[in-house]
Amino acid sequence: MSRPETIFALATAPGRAGVAVIRISGPQAGAALQALCGKLPKPRQAARVRFCDPLGGQPLDDGLALWFPAPGSFTGEDVAELQGHGGKAVIDSLLSALCTLPGLRPAEPGEFTRRAFENGKLDLTQAEGLADLINAETEAQHRQALRQMDGALARLFDGWRSDLIRHLAHLEAFIDFPDEPIPDHLDQAVRAGISALAGAMSAHLADGHRGERIRDGLYIAVVGAPNAGKSSLVNALARREAAIVSAAAGTTRDVIEVHLDLGGYPVILADTAGLREAAEEVEAEGIRRALQRAENADLRLAVFDAGLAPGWDQTTLALIDDRTEVILNKTETTSLPEDLRIAGRRPHRISAAGGQGMAGLLAALTDRVRSLLETQGAPALTRQRHRVALEECVESLQRSLTAPDLELMAEDLRLAARALGRITGRVEVDDLLDVIFRDFCIGK
Amino acid sequence: MNDSFDVIVVGGGHAGTEAAAAAARMGAKTLLLTHKLETVGEMSCNPAIGGLAKGHLVREIDALDGVMARAIDRGGIQFRMLNQSKGPAVRGPRAQADRKLYRQAVQDILRETENLTQWAAAVEDLILADDNRVIGVKTADGRSIGAGAVVLTTGTFLRGLIHLGEQTWPAGRIDEAPALGLSVTLERLALRLGRLKTGTPARLDGRTIDWAGLEMQPGDDPPQPFSFLTDRITTPQIACGITYTTDQTHQIIRDNIHRSPMYSGQIQSVGPRYCPSVEDKIVRFADKERHQVFLEPEGLDDPTVYPNGISTSLPAEVQDALIHSIPGLEQVVILRPGYAIEYDFVDPRELRPSLEVQKAPGLFLAGQINGTTGYEEAGAQGLVAGVNAALLASGADRDDAFVPDRADGYLGVMIDDLVTLGTQEPYRMFTSRAEYRLLLRADNADLRLTPMGMEAGVISNARAAAFVAKREALDEARARMQALTATPKELAAAGLHVNQDGVRRSALDLFSYQTVTWQTLNTLWPELMEIPPAVAEQLEIEGRYAGYLNRQTTDIAAYRKDEGLSLPDDLDYATVGSLSAEIRLKLTNARPATLGAAARIPGMTPAALTALLGHVKKMKKSAA
């Protein structure tokens, strides 16, 4: 008998909530808990812990951990429960971290309940209540979620599905109808198709770095001339207590990084050295690095001193592009025309010191961050599962290309189809037969 | 009642003969009733047995001591192992039959079977007890015969209707009367009936074919038998011819397409897509320049030739013209035209996995009546139905029915597909239907199924003894190969390069390297040469597929867990909470036997399965 795999899932409804509960069930649950919080709490007692990334060690969230050794748990297996903040970013980072642990995988819909039943842990009323909850994760809704993704993405997945079915069907036709005149080069065509498909999927998996950003935080560089008010802006943003996750002083003299939670998304706000003509060599190096950070940042806040209008700092102006929010600070010192533009943009008018305009800026920033990080619709858990399934699919596709026999190649493609089916819906034998009989004149 | 038997089988086709023989092997006092004893074992259509997936089924029938493999080994006149160039899992044996020899072999085997009586009679009706239990049959000549269980295997005969061009007439096969009374009986039982269609090509006089210009396809030399018990084939072997349709053939068909019952609307039932009529091929694949036609002799001393590939129901004179437009057939004499036939079938979702009708205890259905097509599919179902009919008649509990599952064999895949999903077109076996294809091979059918058969009691002593000896030889050889190991250094010295990781590898492990053959191993360990070839072949396959088979074994464990949870027959889906109306309907139609089967119904959701599981657990608890 093989050991059951350890599964995990978000137990609370996805989206923003006060508290998010992640459940882990299976033989590796204890090890996972230890990897995340550094210790195993006393059974059945909530313990305050800091969740850290098991690979990098960086803190992910503060929260509660609970440990229910088998059989006295919800599923009858070893169960760990992580209670963290409900923010999407936090949940995503915890789920990503769990994904990296050996022997763990995201749960399939209904799998916890399933295990609970198997171990005699649930009665009917509980089951029915849970069934409704699980309903949100059914296959049909997967497909619906897929449709809700932006059109291009849905088309992409659907395209992959039909490509994969076609390749598999052609191979199956080759196997099941040996007396039929199916072209010999078909095999080659299928191979070429499979490697193209694997390539496209790998590219997609590597694309966007959205996942990493969610895990590591969106990098925002604050740039501007010395005294433009960068530091007071960073402080003002950081001072909004509700938003603070952690603040750490920069280790270099040129950059101070502050970790923020904006609308549930992790953000690293970097206060760069002031951009000015460098007097000494050390400072010049600092400025060079600041510029580089600004260059590589996901988003830039260009800060200008309202008192200096219209003599805007040239170095800062040169940095403004689509990824830049323009901020006019110290607006309390002068009154400038309503329709003022800097590098063609309407600046956010604030007074970092006095607090005017800060709420508006915060809201605008939150929107901007959300638009950069959010994959539309699909809840984090589903995405996580999609990624795992897609990785499995690519792996099977690649293995199929080196399979020594046609039927082993087909076997790998079937596994690939099954993995993809977990995202797009099951591939039935009838789907294959439909393609076979459509594409080939088969049968005597 | 005029007489009484444990099991009555109605129909002497491929399903019926296997059912009758299996029930008799089980020790049940069995009666086979069929229209004519001379047509027992008749091949209605193509005189060939096996092929991909179908050949697997025949091996499985043989593993359960059935008739078909032994009969084709006696009656086969051209044997070919299909996909010889591909891996062992997808190799399928096929043989061309001498129609007469095959029929004779089936009749001989049945005659030699103990406990089996055969009578010629048309069955008109079933005798039902008050609770719908089937307790016997009524024949057209007025006899009532009692039975503990009845197996219906009436093939294409239920309200059969032949189409030939614009003409139609009721028939079961060409020149045979249809069965009308039984359809009414089945309707009375409130079974859902559907209608399907199939067709057959004209028959040609081989003496008038110009063979000289044709490509000839010989069989394998030496021919490989189907049955695990046959040593070698002794029937003389022949070759088949191959020819092709021409532009002119296609033109004739296009000009007359409106006269084809399939296109004129005269036939509305669904035919098999994998067995398209020639008019279908021309219409659907208009840009294909030519289609293959295999010219298959129907017997050693029979001039009849079966032109495989041009099944049609066009009017006789159009068939005449199109056949004469084919190279080699310009002067051919047509013995009888092709035709299409429509017939009733029972929605197989009415059945339990034992093939017993849910609404009529004691009644089993097998073969084409269940919406399948093909001799092999019919035979495999017949065998399972026969075993289960005998079990039921002997008073066995339904929970102990003989039900091979999807991991046991193709017959398990087929029956599960039928009873949980039903079918929209005549159902035929394909290897792609089997999720555990690498495991379900033609070469290991006995290893998979004979032990199950022995447990059920359907295996003769002779076969059981042969099997046990083979399995012991295999186990012994496997153990020996696992014990022989070598270090990477030693292997390198023998010219075999593996990772220099210092890990000893066994002779069996080495098969996972593509370049390793028996020859390589024999040089390393000469003592391995003693292993008999059949055993050696098994071990080589096991070794080569090892990685993939391990994964399938894990999958199978998960699958069997779901199959382990059976859903009660009398489950009222209306009382199960939180099911959508659509899912409730699907479940009610399919009445899945297990939770696993329920999960295979398209559109089923995890939530519905959870609710089902909960409901059943509660029922079991309150019953306890």
Ligand SMILES: Cc1cc2nc3c(=O)[nH]c(=O)nc-3n(C[C@H](O)[C@H](O)[C@H](O)COP(=O)(O)OP(=O)(O)OC[C@H]3O[C@@H](n4cnc5c(N)ncnc54)[C@H](O)[C@@H]3O)c2cc1C
């Ligand atoms: C015209 C035609 C074309 C076909 N084409 C193909 C094809 O292209 N490919 C393919 O794979 N298969 C084809 N088949 C199907 C194949 O012949 C069947 O699938 C197979 O024979 C089914 O076996 P069976 O045992 O279910 O029924 P059958 O072989 O049809 O046997 C039925 C038996 O039951 C007897 N019987 C019926 N009713 C009664 C009764 N009331 N009382 C007593 N006896 C009764 C009949 O006499 C007959 O002996 C074709 C069949 C026909 C007729």
